[in-house]
Amino acid sequence: MASSDSSAQGPHDMALILDQSVSLTLGTDSLLIEGMTGCIRPIASRDSPNRQITALVAKQTVVVVGCSSLVNPKTTHAISLYNILGAEVTASNLVVAYAEPTAKDDISVTTVQYPIAEKEKKAVDSWVQKLLEQAYGKALIGKRLKILVNPFGGKGTAASLYQTYAAPVFAAAKCQVDVEHTTHRGHAIDIAENLDIDAYDAVVCCSGDGLPYEVFNGLGKRPDAHKALTQTAITLLPCGSGNGLTWNSFGTGSVSIAALGIVKGLRTPLDLVSISQKDSRTLSFLSQSFGIVAECDLATENIRWMGAQRFTYGFLVRLMRQTIWPCDIAVKVEIGDKAAIKEHYAAWSTRPEEPDSDSKRLEAAALSPGLPELKYGGVTDDLPQDWDTIPGETMGNFYAGNMAIMSKDTNMFPATLPNDGLMDVVTIDGRVSRGTAITMMNEIPSGRFFDMPELILRKASAFRLTPHQREGYISIDGERVPFEAFQAEVHQGLGTILTKSGRLYEAEGPR
Template identity: 30%
Template sequence: MADHQPQVEVLTESVRVNGTKAEATLVGGELAWRPAAGGNGEGQERRLELESEVLGFQMDGRQLKFATFAASGGGNGKGGGGDGNRRRGEVVVEMENEATAVRWGDVISDRLASLGRPKKLFIIVNPYGGKRSGPSIFQNEVLPLIEASGVLYTMQETKHRLHAQEIAHSLDLRKYDGIICVSGDGVMVEVVNGLLQREDWETAIKVPLGIIPAGTGNGMARSLLHAAGEPFCISNAVFAIIRGHKRALDVTSVVQGKARFFSVLMLTWGLVADVDIESEKYRWMGSARLDFYLLLRILNLRRYNGRILFVPAPGYEEVGDPVDQTTGYETNGFSTGFQDDGRTGSNGETCGYVGPSSIKEAGLRWRSLDGPFVSVWLGNVPFASEDAMAAPKAEFADGYLDAAIIKDCPRWDVLGLVFQMKDGSYVNSPCVEYFKVKAIRIEPGLRVGSSTEGGIIDSDGEVIARGDESDSRAGDDEPGHLMAYGPPIQLTVDQGLATIFSPR
């Protein structure tokens, strides 16, 4: 006997859509209508996808009101063509009587509810990041969409460094369907660290996180929208959260002894870290500071001594040189960082999560690369910033970090690589060693030609170690760096540990 598929209820009614008589049909997750003969736009069928084009919905007597966010030519009833960017709109369907309106309204409400959209969000706004535009972005671009969607929210601005981490550590997560960061990538990283310091970290880290770009880099938001083929803009990032799609996200444990930091974006050492951090002294130049300081650094290119050891992902077993497996890395390597009692997080509070244990498994085959290095870049997602695809093959939850390493390279070739970073093609250069790792250990050394000066190790915009303290901007009243420069720093990936709102 043939299987019987459940039938989808089809509703058809003579209505008025935005004041024009039409025949409307609701089937599955789509509303379609065709203006009646003699009406405005006669014969041209319009469609509205509830999942991908509707912000919110409400009933008002005989009227069904849809707040829309559709590409031009979409369900807002405007004609075809356009640039494909989404725009706010409204579709009002007026029924002949209230009983019919209630029947349609109940079906539409049920179908929207079945999409798994969030009902209440906790929104953290960073008023200090980027151009200090977080509050205005929230008020002018985020709030109108949130209110149109009917999603409830609680908003809190950060007041100091690590405030978002403190919020996430103590927040009553039972009240919310997600935590949203209106900020650059750094605030989301603080939230991840706060969640993993909780006693209930196993459930806390599964609370969906959202990112609305309001910082300098915005690599996570760019990566999420790019993966879905969506243009990079604030409104698309907000709509992705409202729609409620989610994906798993790798979390990397960055460990040195008992000090640990949890990363979701990237770690850099060498050229990129130097430019990112040292260019702060030129912040008055705006975003041009990065290009200006990059040119200065290339003209006076630095190279750093050191060594990198790693466990390669399948397919990359021939990168680097084999490491003698009898050298005792079980006691003088990654495992050391995870075997201590290690319940202390980066702010000294109790840490519920001590990092993945898979690195302790026997049989891992380590390989190594020796310096000097111009740049070491480890990425978890494709984009490091809005316009820099640093790790073009990176995936959100593949369980690996993508390594892009520049050893020795003429300075003008380095400049050429920077220009090729917009589309990720720089990794095809013979100057770049690009591969994936499950775990990696950095042993940073001094700058070539110097007996005292080291470099900067930067994770997700946070300086975690600095080899030249005389150049540090930290004063006596500011906290020191989490880790020391010189001793090995270990990174290990925990596949899909966190959850993030995604356009698809």
């Protein structure tokens, strides 16, 4: 017989007793199952999503309904509430679906269920609602997801990666999915521009960072751009080379773990950057680069088969040449030294959360639906007098970004925050020795890159860069744009993404 008992538990605990042989205790951060594990139902195999397999909870012995095998019922199993995907009462069973870790960088969907009688359903229903409330917290249950799959990105495996590793997670979490494959470059721009934003909670890109770039810009082309960018969260399943958005949001390069992150993801405001050139205005969510980083990214398109290693290869090749990229640079500096930047990060990351901040954002966007006006004008306008000019005749690398992690093991800019209205502007002189440059690259995973004196870092709200050469590469979010002067300006909290924390990137901050 099922019963709910919270008298002997902590303030957030509640135990469900099933037939006096099994208890499911809902704790602060985990679901504790004691006694017989119950019936483990078939789930989709990762090798073949349509083939049914039977899974066990860890190494526990189980009772399978309809089978005669009954083994030691004295078992205990703890499931993190973050891993709980769904729970429901069917005609005759309590069913709980969760993400079971199967490897260091992978999870699979497992369901456990227990038979219940009709008279027990009311108590079990109440317990299920409590379980879901605690398992999801502030995250939206049953998200409505527009899935965009780029079958050509990265190594061309996005479709199979989605179907094998993400689709079962979304199904177990009762997400409503609408899957569409992109067919050509720029297709996601058209899709986002014409999207029914009231029909979806998030757009999920199965790709590298190129598809989110297109979606942000498609939403930015709409008459209600401000509303669309605020209302619609954009997120990424890592199916490309860099996958920066996933690493920052969920701290992983795993498709299945990222899918769990999306299910449990919290709406998070994201600063977007307007990029103005002579004849255009686009939006950037990740980075703007000129010099060796842009070259490593864009000039290695022909070796995409190498995956993320192509960036390292491109860096080493160009390092040996000790190339410089002369340019004119002007920056609207807001914080000019590393010590003050560390203080800013500490203060911002520990500030109290503002109540109903998301509702206020949505209200403001509805009142002013279009893209924000450019505070500093475009790249062809006069340069504001209060901007700082930076020597650029021997520029080796110019990088500006509003995310901390560029790809796996590249937490290059740990002081970056999603929504402080500032971007990190980094300059490195091209005359540094080969040995120093290699040391800098090797210090990125260690976290000491930030403090190296060769790296000049400023927090800025805008900048302008004018190349001196006639040919070269400028990278905006990994996409090539015309090699000409461009100006960047931050719009605080204009965009929306899903993150694990709801306020910070999954990166260790500056020490």
